[in-house]
Amino acid sequence: MIWLMTCAVLLATAGEEATPDASPTTAVMVVVGESGEAKYQELFTQWAQRWQAAAKKADAQLVTIGLDQAGPDRPRVEETLSELAKEPPYTLWLVLIGHGTFDGKKAKFNLRGADISAAELTQALSAIECRMAIINCASASGPFVQQLSGQDRVVIAATQSGFEYNFARFGEYLSQAIGDTSGDLDKDGQTSLLEAWLAASKQTQTYYDSQSQLATEHAQLDDNGDQKGTPPDWFRGIYVTQKSKDGSLPDGTLANQFILVPGQDESRLSQVSILRRDQLELQLAQLRQKKSELSEEAYLEQLEAILIPLAKIYHADESMDEAKDAEAPPE
Numbered sequence: 001m002i003w004l005m006t007c008a009v010l011l012a013t014a015g016e017e018a019t020p021d022a023s024p025t026t027a028v029m030v031v032v033g034e035s036g037e038a039k040y041q042e043l044f045t046q047w048a049q050r051w052q053a054a055a056k057k058a059d060a061q062l063v064t065i066g067l068d069q070a071g072p073d074r075p076r077v078e079e080t081l082s083e084l085a086k087e088p089p090y091t092l093w094l095v096l097i098g099h100g101t102f103d104g105k106k107a108k109f110n111l112r113g114a115d116i117s118a119a120e121l122t123q124a125l126s127a128i129e130c131r132m133a134i135i136n137c138a139s140a141s142g143p144f145v146q147q148l149s150g151q152d153r154v155v156i157a158a159t160q161s162g163f164e165y166n167f168a169r170f171g172e173y174l175s176q177a178i179g180d181t182s183g184d185l186d187k188d189g190q191t192s193l194l195e196a197w198l199a200a201s202k203q204t205q206t207y208y209d210s211q212s213q214l215a216t217e218h219a220q221l222d223d224n225g226d227q228k229g230t231p232p233d234w235f236r237g238i239y240v241t242q243k244s245k246d247g248s249l250p251d252g253t254l255a256n257q258f259i260l261v262p263g264q265d266e267s268r269l270s271q272v273s274i275l276r277r278d279q280l281e282l283q284l285a286q287l288r289q290k291k292s293e294l295s296e297e298a299y300l301e302q303l304e305a306i307l308i309p310l311a312k313i314y315h316a317d318e319s320m321d322e323a324k325d326a327e328a329p330p331e
Contacts, residue, residue: 032066033098054179072113100138102162137171189263
């Protein structure tokens with residue numbers, strides 16, 4: 001909610017010569033759980049290193065738990081989250097890499113030492129007021145979606161339920177996609193969390209198909225707070241093909257605004273412009289949801305009211321670049 005309030009303030013002052021007091025900050029917390037076997041330790045380390053590399057490209061605050069020091073790790077996880085609550089970043093990415101368990105009631109992420117359940121992680125995150133991406137790459141991680149779902153949160157799990165308990169490969173492909181533009185579906189020069197999730201889900205299914213095996217993991221994503229994850233096969237490009245029954249925004253809208261490694265065009269935009277653009281894109285998604293309820297004239301009128309300010313954001317950015325080029329001394 002805080003980031004939406006920030007957007008509202010910025011929208012109200014967009015015409016003034018003002019900039020935020022500080023640039024929105026990003027924190028990436030990578031937690032590597034108990035591997036159990038050497039082969040998994042090697043894989044999990046590789047996945048974590050890719051996330052570390054992406055975080056460094058983003059100039060994000062980075063915390064890694066579970067690779068260097070000896071366990072137990074749960075106290076470190078809880079202490080780190082407690083520290084983040086004191087001075088929350090604008091965006092927090094929490095990435096869980098490892099194994100998970102489910103006893104029919106509780107889903108847990110396996111740490112060195114005491115494990116942490118979905119409910120316990122929810123409690124640990126409750127004091128941090130910022131938008132979040134919570135990504136559980138472990139087996140049996142499905143129940144984390146229902147438990148952690150909330151406003152201004154993207155929650156991703158490698159499985160659709162706690163009963164998909166075999167080793168999950170999804171985390172490997174997601175770690176590859178998050179910093180790679182090959183998954184860029186909307187061709188804006190960067191890969192959003194939504195696009196990375198879609199690419200990783202597709203690669204996971206391709207792996208099982210290549211082995212002539214039935215897939216034992218089916219990733220899901222929730223970012224509208226309804227506690228109901230959406231599978232990747234509901235998407236066509238970056239848009240969900242099915243409409244939510246309660247009229248809420250479909251999953252994927254918020255996740256597509258989570259960019260860890262920004263592209264060149266994104267990097268040129270001011271933070272004011274980025275926040276204003278994100279708010280306008282949310283309004284556009286809401287308008288699409290109620291298109292069938294509006295007359296064509298009303299729909300086009302409201303569409304124009306959103307698209308024109310969006311176009312001005314990018315036009316202003318281009319004009320600023322041209323002005324800088326003109327002021328630059330000749331070589």
